[in-house]
């Protein structure tokens with residue numbers, strides 16, 4: 001019995017909402033950013049990365065967001081269009097906003113950090129008027145990333161999108177995506193992420209991201225199974241807890257607990273694992289695959305992206321992911 005039912009007669013499979021930014025990944029790796037002279041530019045932003053991942057896997061995708069009225073905004077929109085992502089709801093913001101920049105430092109394969117420049121960014125200027133009911137009802141699913149909740153009017157736009165999704169049987173995927181630099185406080189993040197989690201069908205996050213919500217919406221349990229039950233008591237059908245190199249654990253409302261394995265990787269950088277995992281995992285779920293097969297697909301995708309310099313550019317095809325799985329059969 002499928003946990004989720006996706007409306008089939010919809011023009012769009014998946015809509016991402018929120019952050020469209022630019023990654024500037026250090027070319028001189030294994031040294032501090034103070035010693036970096038050059039960077040390579042990629043489209044970034046967790047929801048953008050996940051939407052690009054879905055498009056690379058052949059899904060019909062769209063995006064709801066705002067970009068700056070400059071070369072960076074045009075670069076992002078052009079990239080999305082080249083990937084086949086519908087940009088009819090990607091709005092050029094003309095308030096003088098800028099594009100968020102994510103400078104990434106790769107000290108070692110396991111020591112990576114991101115320096116975020118996010119003052120007056122276009123993505124937080126997303127307004128409720130940018131969220132079209134007609135567009136939402138044309139989709140099978142929508143992705144909400146937690147950072148979109150960090151500031152108004154983006155926050156209200158995200159909540160409107162969720163309400164419209166619920167009204168039109170659009171499946172809501174929620175990636176908690178906690179990025180401290182965008183929030184006033186952890187507590188505020190917990191408040192708003194918890195309110196979205198209560199309305200979501202599938203929730204993805206790390207242990208500490210679930211703790212963030214439980215610190216406000218209680219009780220704080222540090223226990224994946226108890227966490228999952230908490231959200232099943234609301235609207236969730238699948239709760240997936242990511243554990244980095246240790247894989248993931250998925251809980252289903254019908255009582256299954258599924259452990260996701262990891263795949264060997266020549267790790268260049270650790271970030272991008274979550275977005276590539278999410279894209280391929282959601283792909284599996286939307287194709288009616290069992291949750292554990294979807295976890296495996298997500299994990300294989302992540303092993304490719306952590307072995308690459310970029311996030312968005314490195315998002316793999318179905319064939320590339322399957323080749324990793326075929327080369328590393330489960331024991």
Ligand SMILES: Nc1ncnc2c1ncn2[C@@H]1O[C@H](COP(=O)(O)OP(=O)(O)OP(=O)(O)O)[C@@H](O)[C@H]1O
Pocket residue numbers: 206242243244245246247248260261262263264265267270271272273274275277298299300302303306
């Ligand atoms: N070093 C690794 N090698 C292979 N697979 C990995 C590695 N790190 C993570 N993964 C895979 O990616 C999935 C998601 O990783 P993780 O838990 O780090 O998400 P995240 O914290 O959201 O990542 P990000 O750093 O992109 O925000 C894991 O469940 C695992 O399957």
Ligand SMILES: O=C(O)C[C@@H](O)[C@H](O)C(=O)CO
Pocket residue numbers: 019021022023043044045046047049102114179271272273274275311312
């Ligand atoms: O989501 C962000 O703001 C940073 C991303 O652009 C970056 O690619 C990353 O950290 C992916 O996890």
